[in-house]
Amino acid sequence: MTIETVQRVAVLGAGSMGHGIAEVAAMGGYDVTIRDIEQEFVDDGYDQIEWSLEKLEEKGRLDESAEDILARVDTTTDLEAAVSDADLVIEAVPEVMDIKEDTFSSVDEHAPDHAILASNTSSLSISDIASATDRPEQVVGLHFFNPPVKMDLVEVTYGEATSDETAETAYAWAESIDKTPIYVRKDVHGFVVNTVLVPFMEEAAWMRSEDETTIQEADATMVYERGFPMGPFELNDFGGIDIGYHFRAESDQPVPPVVEEKVDNENLGKKSGKGFYDYDDGDGVDYL
Numbered sequence: 181m182t183i184e185t186v187q188r189v190a191v192l193g194a195g196s197m198g199h200g201i202a203e204v205a206a207m208g209g210y211d212v213t214i215r216d217i218e219q220e221f222v223d224d225g226y227d228q229i230e231w232s233l234e235k236l237e238e239k240g241r242l243d244e245s246a247e248d249i250l251a252r253v254d255t256t257t258d259l260e261a262a263v264s265d266a267d268l269v270i271e272a273v274p275e276v277m278d279i280k281e282d283t284f285s286s287v288d289e290h291a292p293d294h295a296i297l298a299s300n301t302s303s304l305s306i307s308d309i310a311s312a313t314d315r316p317e318q319v320v321g322l323h324f325f326n327p328p329v330k331m332d333l334v335e336v337t338y339g340e341a342t343s344d345e346t347a348e349t350a351y352a353w354a355e356s357i358d359k360t361p362i363y364v365r366k367d368v369h370g371f372v373v374n375t376v377l378v379p380f381m382e383e384a385a386w387m388r389s390e391d392e393t394t395i396q397e398a399d400a401t402m403v404y405e406r407g408f409p410m411g412p413f414e415l416n417d418f419g420g421i422d423i424g425y426h427f428r429a430e431s432d433q434p435v436p437p438v439v440e441e442k443v444d445n446e447n448l449g450k451k452s453g454k455g456f457y458d459y460d461d462g463d464g465v466d467y468l
């Protein structure tokens with residue numbers, strides 16, 4: 181299958197990555213269906229796309245009206261309806277292998293034979309996910325970064341069975357929506373970005389666990405000294421503290437105690453109102 185045959189995209193999962201991916205796909209001219217398991221999740225994702233497109237429109241950053249882009253976005257809670265006429269399916273469900281495998285197995289049953297099945301997983305094995313299907317050569321990683329509408333990079337990851345044709349089509353598709361894809365040719369845990377980025381956040385968390393720095397001081401060093409847009413704790417809150425936690429826990433590696441404590445208390449960062457900073461206060465105050 182080639183890029184010319186991709187017209188309809190299904191995005192499974194309407195959370196922060198799913199709705200963002202659906203948004204950039206619609207901005208790129210594709211018809212998109214977003215599916216989640218509850219109507220409430222789907223509605224929430226749709227509202228966030230609407231908010232984001234209106235913001236971009238106000239700033240003159242869209243080539244067409246927000247309304248025209250939104251008109252290409254459909255929503256459903258029915259997986260079969262979402263994927264039955266999709267040329268490209270992008271999964272962005274929770275980072276739990278059982279859920280990924282169940283999802284891919286159902287998608288494989290209902291999606292057209294020619295469809296490419298992509299996963300937005302941050303670190304799980306594309307080869308393992310692909311083995312839940314009868315078309316592992318058509319399964320590929322398409323890893324976007326948060327927030328997809330602002331972040332250019334997309335990792336296009338090969339599983340063991342991914343064909344060049346599938347990876348090249350996924351790469352061309354990412355380019356067609358104005359992203360900058362890179363190939364990750366080995367299905368390594370964390371691909372390239374998270375292999376580098378998770379230790380960046382974790383080193384700071386180990387230092388905080390040992391009382392060697394404060395959250396604000398560690399963040400300030402990277403923002404003011406290195407010019408990073410966010411320091412390690414702010415970035416962890418932004419992406420979700422559970423993401424880095426699962427990255428380590430899955431491979432039975434130690435997790436910094438401050439991270440463990442946040443996950444145990446369900447203070448997962450911005451999405452839950454509290455993480456290393458307190459977002460309920462409105463201005464992100466360090467509360468550790």
Ligand code: 3HC
Binds near residue numbers: 231301325327419
């Ligand atoms: N859509 C539209 N507008 C948005 C928006 C969105 N999704 N998000 C923010 N905005 C708006 C804001 O509301 C604000 O509008 P205003 O000026 O009217 O108030 C405007 O954009 C500017 O926002 P900010 O001042 O917050 O921020 P910046 O534009 O300077 O940058 C950022 C925001 C791009 C998120 C920047 O802080 C950044 O690059 N941070 C690092 C992000 C990063 O590294 N992401 C990758 C994480 S790792 C990952 O995703 C991997 C995964 O596997 C875990």
